[in-house]
Amino acid sequence: MKKYKMTIGYEGEKYRGWQRLKNSDLTIQGKIEGVLSKHFGENNEIQGSGRTDAGVHAACQIADFTTEKAVDCDALMFTMNKFLPEDIAIYSIEPVDIRFHSRFSAVEKTYQYRIWKASYPPVFQRRLVYVYEGKKLEVLKMKKASKTFIGTHDFRAFSSDKTKKSTVRNLKSITFEETDEEIIINLTADGFLYNMVRIIVGTLIEVGNGSRPDTEIEALFEDKVRMKAGFTAPAGGLCLMNVKY
Amino acid sequence: MKKYKMTIGYEGEKYRGWQRLKNSDLTIQGKIEGVLSKHFGENNEIQGSGRTDAGVHAACQIADFTTEKAVDCDALMFTMNKFLPEDIAIYSIEPVDIRFHSRFSAVEKTYQYRIWKASYPPVFQRRLVYVYEGKKLEVLKMKKASKTFIGTHDFRAFSSDKTKKSTVRNLKSITFEETDEEIIINLTADGFLYNMVRIIVGTLIEVGNGSRPDTEIEALFEDKVRMKAGFTAPAGGLCLMNVKY
Numbered sequence: 001m002k003k004y005k006m007t008i009g010y011e012g013e014k015y016r017g018w019q020r021l022k023n024s025d026l027t028i029q030g031k032i033e034g035v036l037s038k039h040f041g042e043n044n045e046i047q048g049s050g051r052t053d054a055g056v057h058a059a060c061q062i063a064d065f066t067t068e069k070a071v072d073c074d075a076l077m078f079t080m081n082k083f084l085p086e087d088i089a090i091y092s093i094e095p096v097d098i099r100f101h102s103r104f105s106a107v108e109k110t111y112q113y114r115i116w117k118a119s120y121p122p123v124f125q126r127r128l129v130y131v132y133e134g135k136k137l138e139v140l141k142m143k144k145a146s147k148t149f150i151g152t153h154d155f156r157a158f159s160s161d162k163t164k165k166s167t168v169r170n171l172k173s174i175t176f177e178e179t180d181e182e183i184i185i186n187l188t189a190d191g192f193l194y195n196m197v198r199i200i201v202g203t204l205i206e207v208g209n210g211s212r213p214d215t216e217i218e219a220l221f222e223d224k225v226r227m228k229a230g231f232t233a234p235a236g237g238l239c240l241m242n243v244k245y
Numbered sequence: 246m247k248k249y250k251m252t253i254g255y256e257g258e259k260y261r262g263w264q265r266l267k268n269s270d271l272t273i274q275g276k277i278e279g280v281l282s283k284h285f286g287e288n289n290e291i292q293g294s295g296r297t298d299a300g301v302h303a304a305c306q307i308a309d310f311t312t313e314k315a316v317d318c319d320a321l322m323f324t325m326n327k328f329l330p331e332d333i334a335i336y337s338i339e340p341v342d343i344r345f346h347s348r349f350s351a352v353e354k355t356y357q358y359r360i361w362k363a364s365y366p367p368v369f370q371r372r373l374v375y376v377y378e379g380k381k382l383e384v385l386k387m388k389k390a391s392k393t394f395i396g397t398h399d400f401r402a403f404s405s406d407k408t409k410k411s412t413v414r415n416l417k418s419i420t421f422e423e424t425d426e427e428i429i430i431n432l433t434a435d436g437f438l439y440n441m442v443r444i445i446v447g448t449l450i451e452v453g454n455g456s457r458p459d460t461e462i463e464a465l466f467e468d469k470v471r472m473k474a475g476f477t478a479p480a481g482g483l484c485l486m487n488v489k490y
Binding site for chain 1: 254255256302304319322323326331332333334335336364365366367368369371373
């Protein structure tokens, strides 16, 4: 039995997210498992570094699978890219130690959120950005507020998670890039809760457009009440950029 | 009667090209004229800087129109972007001198051609690149061959034009950018003939993959025979980048 690690990219627009569903063909995991299983004539399952929601993209998702069959990595990559839909690509396949686990071995993830602020629509990036049409965003305010999130906190208020598991995470950095057309926010943490990036971004947008004072954020960490935090920014602006092991 | 200049971007994939057709709604010119005419309650025609073929994109196309109606440029831009399809955007509208002519006043155009060479498919750029799957391209050879095209020549062999008009053009520069995934070719000229960029790129690709000696190109300028030049590179890799006045 050998284990292989795949690096994967996808445009999430058409999919119900990463995770395989019983009654839908429209998941990234389902598509990749389908092609793998057909190739090997087995029932191959893959383990991703984490789920991405419906509509979320990935420039670099990691997943692994095991098989007892002989694997020519280059040939397999060629076959998979041939049979996968055009919005999913396999960037690399390589053998890894059998103890490697795409999810549990991950020590850090980076997501990017793209906010389109120009007064005209994004012709070429339209599937990859959130078209923001509200009041002008003050990026300086957003930057200042973002500092409150940095560090190890209980992010319960910034998550749609309803499990009883720990909601403590270490958010290592939030950086901003601004162009004439976009505000781009990069977030790196040891892990993210369900909807965490999108709720943090939603909260930062509310600070940026003046509808929420940045002084309120500290209290959210104490209250731990999801409803008091910002809106969940749309999935289409979000992209998983990197997973570190 | 006042004249207005528009800067326009579009993803050409779904369209039969720039130029209005009698029996198809699927042209960029047709779409824009439709929205303008509805807005003004007139029969507005627009004049583009030139046609782009079916499937060709534009990051910066210029067109003008005249009207006797009062025009609030910002409001008109907002309305047009609201009613145009999401793959066409108006970047700006400004009043110009009545003698301005989008086509005849243009002194220089720049096109970009993107060749995808990576061994995996282009998930995020798939509508904007030509996925090249042939023998490895040697960019140094292509660069060397490109120098033969620079200057004022009769480009008849590199055009699908069948008119009797002059096919002499001044090709001012061809520059290359190379990334791990792409070879990008930028071409600037005082004007381009029908299919000229795509045939030059096709010829350069044939030089790059070794199927055509670069020493043959000089003779093509003398022979002036379209069939002897390279293939017409696919429309999807081509984008109009700039028009200079």
